[in-house]
Amino acid sequence: MALLIKNGEIITADSRYKADIYVEGETITRIGQSLEAPPGTEVIDASGQYVFPGFIDPHVHIYLPFMATFAKDTHETGSKAALMGGTTTYIEMCAPSRHEDTLEGYQLWKGKAEGNSYCDYTFHMAVTRFDDKTAAQLREIVKDGINSFKIFLSYKGFFGVDDGEMYQTLRLAKELGVIVTAHCENAELVGQLQQKLLSEGKTGPEWHEPSRPESVEAEGTARFATFLENTGATGYVVHLSCKPALDAAMDAKARGVPLFIESVIPHFLLDKTYAERGGVEAMKYIMSPPLRDKRNQKALWDALAMGFIDTVGTDHCPFDTAQKLLGKDAFTAIPNGIPAIEDRVNLLYTYGVSRGNLDIHRFVDAASTKSAKLFGLFPRKGTIAVGSDADLVIYDPSYRGKISAATQSVNNDYNGFEGFEIDGKPRVVTVRGKVAVRDGQFVGEKGRGKLLRREPMYF
Ligand code: DUC
Ligand code: ZN
Ligand code: ZN
Ligand code: ZN
Numbered sequence: 001m002a003l004l005i006k007n008g009e010i011i012t013a014d015s016r017y018k019a020d021i022y023v024e025g026e027t028i029t030r031i032g033q034s035l036e037a038p039p040g041t042e043v044i045d046a047s048g049q050y051v052f053p054g055f056i057d058p059h060v061h062i063y064l065p066f067m068a069t070f071a072k073d074t075h076e077t078g079s080k081a082a083l084m085g086g087t088t089t090y091i092e093m094c095a096p097s098r099h100e101d102t103l104e105g106y107q108l109w110k111g112k113a114e115g116n117s118y119c120d121y122t123f124h125m126a127v128t129r130f131d132d133k134t135a136a137q138l139r140e141i142v143k144d145g146i147n148s149f150k151i152f153l154s155y156k157g158f159f160g161v162d163d164g165e166m167y168q169t170l171r172l173a174k175e176l177g178v179i180v181t182a183h184c185e186n187a188e189l190v191g192q193l194q195q196k197l198l199s200e201g202k203t204g205p206e207w208h209e210p211s212r213p214e215s216v217e218a219e220g221t222a223r224f225a226t227f228l229e230n231t232g233a234t235g236y237v238v239h240l241s242c243k244p245a246l247d248a249a250m251d252a253k254a255r256g257v258p259l260f261i262e263s264v265i266p267h268f269l270l271d272k273t274y275a276e277r278g279g280v281e282a283m284k285y286i287m288s289p290p291l292r293d294k295r296n297q298k299a300l301w302d303a304l305a306m307g308f309i310d311t312v313g314t315d316h317c318p319f320d321t322a323q324k325l326l327g328k329d330a331f332t333a334i335p336n337g338i339p340a341i342e343d344r345v346n347l348l349y350t351y352g353v354s355r356g357n358l359d360i361h362r363f364v365d366a367a368s369t370k371s372a373k374l375f376g377l378f379p380r381k382g383t384i385a386v387g388s389d390a391d392l393v394i395y396d397p398s399y400r401g402k403i404s405a406a407t408q409s410v411n412n413d414y415n416g417f418e419g420f421e422i423d424g425k426p427r428v429v430t431v432r433g434k435v436a437v438r439d440g441q442f443v444g445e446k447g448r449g450k451l452l453r454r455e456p457m458y459f
Contacts, residue, residue: 001025003433004037008046008394012053012383013365021051023390026432031386042435044428046394052364053384054088054391054429055345058262058371059124059181059238059313062092063112067335068326072318075116077411078341079449083119083436084409085342086426088391089381089452091371093150094123097158102127103137106144110451117449119431120391122375124150124181128158130165135172142176145453147376149173149180150238153220154212154288156187163227170233177456179374180228181236181262184220184245185212185289194332205282208331209272209290217289218244225252225259234258234459236374239315241267241289243299250308258459260374261308263300264315265344266291269351270416283324284414286334287315301357304366310374312348312366316341318412338416342409345393346422354397354423376454394428401425409442 003023010019010031022030022037037043062078064071082090092113096105106125113121125146127138138149151169152159161169173180193211197203202210221237225248228235237249240263252259266287271294274285285291303309317337327334340347348367352358358366372382380389401422405415429437436444 001433002037002041003390003430004035004041004043005046005051005392005394006035006043008049008051010051010384011360011364013361013369016361021384021392023433026389028384028386028388028390031384044394048398049427050395050397051384052086052393052395053368053382054393055086055368056371056377056381057082057087057090057313057316057341057344058311058375059264059315060090060092060341061315061317061337063109064095064317067333069319069323069335071337072320072411075113075121075449076118076446078316079118079121080442080444081342081409081411083429083431083444084426084442086345086393086395086429087119087341088393088429088431089120089377090341091375092121092123093126095126095150095159096128098128102134103140106141113451115447118436118444118446119449120452121449122146122452122454124148126150126152126159127161127165127169128152130161130168138172139176142178142456145451147178147454147456149178150182151180152183153224154183154185154187154190156191160187166227167231170227170231174231174233177458179234179236179457179459181238182224183239184217184224184237186216186219189216189219198330198332203330204278205286205327205331205334206276208275208286208334209292211331212288212290214242214244214292217242218248221245222248222252225249225257228252228259229255229257236260236262238262238313239264239267239289240309242292242296246299246303253308260310262311262313263304263309264313265340265347266315266338266416268297268300269347269420271297280321280324283327283334284321284416285338286324286327286331286336287317287338288336305358305362307362310366310370312344314340314344318410320413339410339412340416343403343415343417346425347417347420350421350423376457377452390430390433392430393426395424396427397424399423399425
């Protein structure tokens with residue numbers, strides 16, 4: 001099976017040029033001018049379009065038992081939505097709770113994905129408790145090709161680890177060449193503030209943000225950095241949402257702490273007024289860390305443009321309207337999460353590149369290349385080069401449209417970005433050389449997606 005993509009403008013994190021791309025099997029084998037192909041080759045004309053490397057979402061939840069319910073996706077629904085939006089690889093949080101066996105959890109998560117995904121995937125392995133048995137299991141999981149862990153400083157008693165467990169996890173990660181991703185909010189403060197607000201009769205969704213204020217995230221971020229500094233481990237803050245947390249992370253970077261920063265698309269474009277609309281409309285906008293005061297957005301865009309924010313993910317985590325209503329009597333029972341797996345690339349392109357807030361190469365870097373480099377997928381993923389997997393996005397920058405739940409592939413009955421304008425769209429998306437989206441229509445092959453093996457990395 002061969003594929004020839006002609007006349008497109010190839011854009012990677014560090015180059016831009018017009019050339020043809022020839023794909024044999026799963027791999028890019030030639031890039032050049034006026035390439036010819038043997039009869040029987042599928043030829044796609046990409047005139048007037050950009051050709052980007054397949055985008056990587058470094059932070060999604062697909063299978064997730066959480067807050068008395070389950071996130072709505074399967075790998076079938078999640079990977080289809082991902083591909084429709086140009087994402088060809090995602091990294092799922094494998095997150096058994098601290099009451100479950102870590103290795104059994106890993107096998108459960110792996111089993112949910114196997115044979116069901118249209119696109120490639122891997123996992124960040126959550127460490128939700130730390131003891132000798134768990135440490136031994138984590139060593140096995142790393143040998144199975146997982147080179148990143150996830151810890152939660154919040155969600156005490158469920159996913160959360162205490163400081164001692166964080167320290168032990170970071171020591172093990174340092175030894176094994178594993179990068180540790182972290183949800184940074186002070187668990188104790190969140191718990192105390194939630195109880196105080198509820199006891200004052202403040203039960204609506206508008207109290208979610210005040211229960212986890214910016215300073216609580218800044219403290220978690222600074223503490224994580226301090227623990228990295230004292231263990232020598234490499235860290236990655238997930239879904240950094242606000243200026244005080246950014247300042248804490250930048251402080252650590254300036255001290256030479258190997259700390260990378262992810263922010264997620266909802267925090268660039270949505271603010272806390274969405275969660276103050278009352279009723280279920282507000283509940284749809286509950287995630288953690290919460291949507292913030294709008295003044296934080298400029299700080300995030302500026303830090304992204306300068307490369308201080310390394311990657312942009314989603315924290316994709318769909319709950320439908322009925323599930324959100326589980327929290328009608330108390331904001332603490334609203335399942336946390338906003339789905340965005342399908343819209344991340346188009347939103348970042350539109351409000352970043354098209355509207356003049358983000359250089360197009362930094363866009364590719366933040367939405368693909370940097371995640372590939374940090375998580376051991378580069379140069380197989382994250383670029384367009386001879387020898388790389390043929391995960392390609394032929395992108396039409398002349399498309400104009402609006403996001404709507406009525407036309408989405410995401411498995412949910414609303415879209416948090418309803419009505420947002422979009423200045424571009426994937427026309428063709430390939431997964432290791434096979435077309436999965438053609439003329440904007442889904443033609444993917446279930447089970448084509450594979451678990452990607454990743455080797456230890458010493459930063
Ligand atoms: N935050 C969310 O909003 N959803 C899933 C987990 C998380 O940390
Ligand atoms: Zn329990
Ligand atoms: Zn989180
Ligand atoms: Zn998450």
